[in-house]
């Protein structure tokens with residue numbers, strides 16, 4: 113059963129001291145499971161804020177978000193068990209080895225096979241030889257591979273990635289993008305990537321350009337995009 117995230121007439125603003133900062137007004141968009149999306153736009157346009165709204169981790173000032181699964185339409189609060197997050201700074205737990213970082217989300221869900229599954233995912237992202245290394249003993253690209261394995265290990269319906277290649281050299285960035293897009297495709301996960309990289313954005317089936325509080329949605333003609 114395919115599912116999607118819907119944002120309807122969503123606006124976001126912040127009160128900072130005496131002044132009100134409006135990031136965007138009345139945006140409408142959908143994110144479908146199994147499809148890939150990039151959010152681009154200038155610094156400060158509100159890309160990360162939009163990612164937080166889509167994932168249900170923050171609430172909009174006005175408008176509604178919904179998580180639609182077949183006939184069921186729920187609030188975005190119900191999306192939480194079904195999302196994985198990847199950040200520019202990796203955010204791995206420094207005291208845990210790669211395998212324990214990846215196993216953690218499964219252990220928190222009470223999965224008895226957590227470590228076996230974590231090893232399988234580290235194998236998929238090409239880190240079989242680094243399973244017992246701690247983050248400080250890994251390169252930036254390797255840490256991001258661990259973060260991808262950790263985000264995908266419990267097979268969530270949606271993956272959100274905020275500048276996942278921002279800290280990496282060109283070759284590592286390309287390898288990470290290959291792994292991220294192919295793993296999401298294999299798992300039929302929806303993928304939303306915030307990026308300043310045109311190269312990364314062009315890998316997505318849909319591109320949202322956010323600027324001046326408005327969003328422009330484009331379908332990537334080179335890749336096959338389908339509606340939910």
Ligand SMILES: Nc1ncnc2c1ncn2[C@@H]1O[C@H](COP(=O)(O)OP(=O)(O)OP(=O)(O)O)[C@@H](O)[C@H]1O
Pocket residue numbers: 126127128133135153154155156157158159160161162
């Ligand atoms: N909780 C908050 N309170 C006040 N202002 C906020 C809050 N969250 C974000 N902002 C402001 O909203 C603006 C947009 O931030 P956001 O991180 O979403 O932009 P961005 O497009 O992702 O930028 P960048 O490309 O530089 O990462 C910024 O000016 C930021 O300071």
